[in-house]
Amino acid sequence: MTGVTTENVDTVVYDSVVTQVGGQVEAFLGHGLLIFFKAGSPPELHDISVLHEATTADDGPRPGDTIHLGDCGLEVLAVGPVVRDNLLNLGHLDLKADGRTEPKLPGDVCIRVGDIPLLAVGDTFRITRPRTETKENHP
Amino acid sequence: MSDYKSVKVSKGRGGWGGPLTITPTDDRPLVASITGGGIHPVAQKIAELTGGEAFDGFSSSAPFDKLAVAVIDCGGTARVGVYPMKKVKTVDIHATSPAGPLAQFITEELFVSGVKPEDVEEA
Numbered sequence: 001m002t003g004v005t006t007e008n009v010d011t012v013v014y015d016s017v018v019t020q021v022g023g024q025v026e027a028f029l030g031h032g033l034l035i036f037f038k039a040g041s042p043p044e045l046h047d048i049s050v051l052h053e054a055t056t057a058d059d060g061p062r063p064g065d066t067i068h069l070g071d072c073g074l075e076v077l078a079v080g081p082v083v084r085d086n087l088l089n090l091g092h093l094d095l096k097a098d099g100r101t102e103p104k105l106p107g108d109v110c111i112r113v114g115d116i117p118l119l120a121v122g123d124t125f126r127i128t129r130p131r132t133e134t135k136e137n138h139p
Numbered sequence: 140m141s142d143y144k145s146v147k148v149s150k151g152r153g154g155w156g157g158p159l160t161i162t163p164t165d166d167r168p169l170v171a172s173i174t175g176g177g178i179h180p181v182a183q184k185i186a187e188l189t190g191g192e193a194f195d196g197f198s199s200s201a202p203f204d205k206l207a208v209a210v211i212d213c214g215g216t217a218r219v220g221v222y223p224m225k226k227v228k229t230v231d232i233h234a235t236s237p238a239g240p241l242a243q244f245i246t247e248e249l250f251v252s253g254v255k256p257e258d259v260e261e262a
Contacts, residue, residue, distance in 0.1 A: 086214055
C-alpha cells in the first residue's frame, strides 16, 4: 500500500528562560496582562516585567502559534504590528488575555480570556509554530 | 553650569499629547533612548538641539531621575506608563494613546506620541 500521512511537527521560533519576576507582575495578571523584557533591560522596567534570557530568537509570534509559559500552552489569536521588532530587539512582549482576534494596541499579543499562569525563575517562555510535513509512505 | 537649550516636541500623524518642551538640566542631563537598535534618531535630534547627552537605555543604565526625557518605541502598554508614572517626560515614536494598567499617569503634559525627527524643533 502506498499512502500519504500528515505529521504535525512544531517549530520553536523563540525559546527563553525566566530569570526574574517583578513585584507587580502578579497584580497585572489580575488584569489579564503579562509583560516580558530581556534581562539587562532598564531597572525601572523590572517591577512590572518578567525578565528572561533567550536561547532562540528567530521570529515573533503569529496567529496560530502557541506561547508556552512553563507547562501551559496558549494559542495566539492576534499579533500587533510592532510585536516582532520589540521581541527580537528588546525581548519585550505584552501578552493580553482579552480574546481579541484583532489587536487593540500595536504591541499586543492576544490570547483567549482566562487566567495566565504566574511564572517563576527557571520556567520556560517559548513560542512554537505548527508545521505540517507531508511524507510519502512506500510499502 | 552647562548651557542647555530647549526643544519643542509635537505629536506626529495619529499621535496624542504634548507638545512637550524639553530642557535638560545639570540634574537631568540625559536623553534616554529606551528603544531597540541603539539610539533612535528622535533621541539623537533632541540631544543635538538641546545639548543633552543621548544615552542607550538597553546597553547601559542610569537612574531615571537623571532623565530629561525618555524616547520609547512602545506598542501601547508598558513603557508608555512607566516613565510618566515617574514624572519623566516621554516621547513615543509609535502613535499610541493612553492605555494599559498605567494609563492614569499618561497626561498631555508628560507624554507625546507618533513623533518623528521633524516633529522636534528648537523652542
